[in-house]
Amino acid sequence: MKVLSQTYVLNNGVKIPKIGFGTWQIKPGDDTYKAVSLALKHGYRHIDTAEGYQNEKSVGQAVRDSGIPREEIFVTSKLESHIKDYEGALQAFDKTMDELGLDYLDLFIIHAPWPWSEMGKDCSEGNVLAYKAMEDIYKSGRVKAIGVSNFSPSDIENILTHCEIVPAVNQIGYFIGIDQSKTITYCKDKGIFIEAYSPLGIGYLLDNPVIRDVAKKYEVAPAQICIRYLIQKGTAPLPKSTHEVRIIQNTEVDFVINDDDMAILDSIKGDPRRWS
Ligand code: A2P
Numbered sequence: 001m002k003v004l005s006q007t008y009v010l011n012n013g014v015k016i017p018k019i020g021f022g023t024w025q026i027k028p029g030d031d032t033y034k035a036v037s038l039a040l041k042h043g044y045r046h047i048d049t050a051e052g053y054q055n056e057k058s059v060g061q062a063v064r065d066s067g068i069p070r071e072e073i074f075v076t077s078k079l080e081s082h083i084k085d086y087e088g089a090l091q092a093f094d095k096t097m098d099e100l101g102l103d104y105l106d107l108f109i110i111h112a113p114w115p116w117s118e119m120g121k122d123c124s125e126g127n128v129l130a131y132k133a134m135e136d137i138y139k140s141g142r143v144k145a146i147g148v149s150n151f152s153p154s155d156i157e158n159i160l161t162h163c164e165i166v167p168a169v170n171q172i173g174y175f176i177g178i179d180q181s182k183t184i185t186y187c188k189d190k191g192i193f194i195e196a197y198s199p200l201g202i203g204y205l206l207d208n209p210v211i212r213d214v215a216k217k218y219e220v221a222p223a224q225i226c227i228r229y230l231i232q233k234g235t236a237p238l239p240k241s242t243h244e245v246r247i248i249q250n251t252e253v254d255f256v257i258n259d260d261d262m263a264i265l266d267s268i269k270g271d272p273r274r275w276s
Pocket of ligand 1: 022197198199200201202203206221223224238239240241242243246247249250
């Protein structure tokens, strides 16, 4: 079976397709609608959006128009990073569901442990309040799994200490070169699954000469090496593209990078992202 059709199993038994289609930075409206429609056409069954991306409406429209049964598509959205209270989280979930136009969500996660405008701020209490709202939404059946994103081990420890349900997922920026070993080891130990956003280092990894050499050896594109690497690390990469050829290319990862080449890729150090 192709990797694209394979799934991992989350800590509550819910299945999650191994490759997700990311939609961060894809413009709301036509761009998102077309990209998600193409992704679904080419076999993706896992779509990742967020209230903060402002494209939930177009994602929901594409999912609904696809003609694919709802239960065959895994849809994730995220609680905006500044919402750190119980009522606010409940309301934000309702808004997300209105925007998406779906009856239920597969995964709802806290977008970040702090507001983007105040990165690093201690929001321990607020994260617990928001997560408790998500636990109640989960118990109502409107979401199949809940989790977090961009959480460090201590952010997660706070949730485990004060909440009831172990997060199913921690979605982090993970790609060749970045050191996420502490978070990954911690999450593995607690049964929290890792999703990898920006698997191509928002595109900057594709020019890396070492990755290009490995790609040449396997006769694949650098993007496919980046995605396959994350699959072999047991995570779910969330590549995104607005181009059909690339949307397809990013699913063709049914080859195996051998241990020696994985070690070469492991030896690449540094975060290539240039945030603009
Ligand atoms: P585009 O949308 O023009 O295809 P990441 O998933 O790490 O955030 O990377 C996304 C960036 O990488 C986007 O700029 C996207 O551009 C580009 N990209 C995605 N897939 C490929 C690919 N297979 N080859 C080259 N560039 C790609």
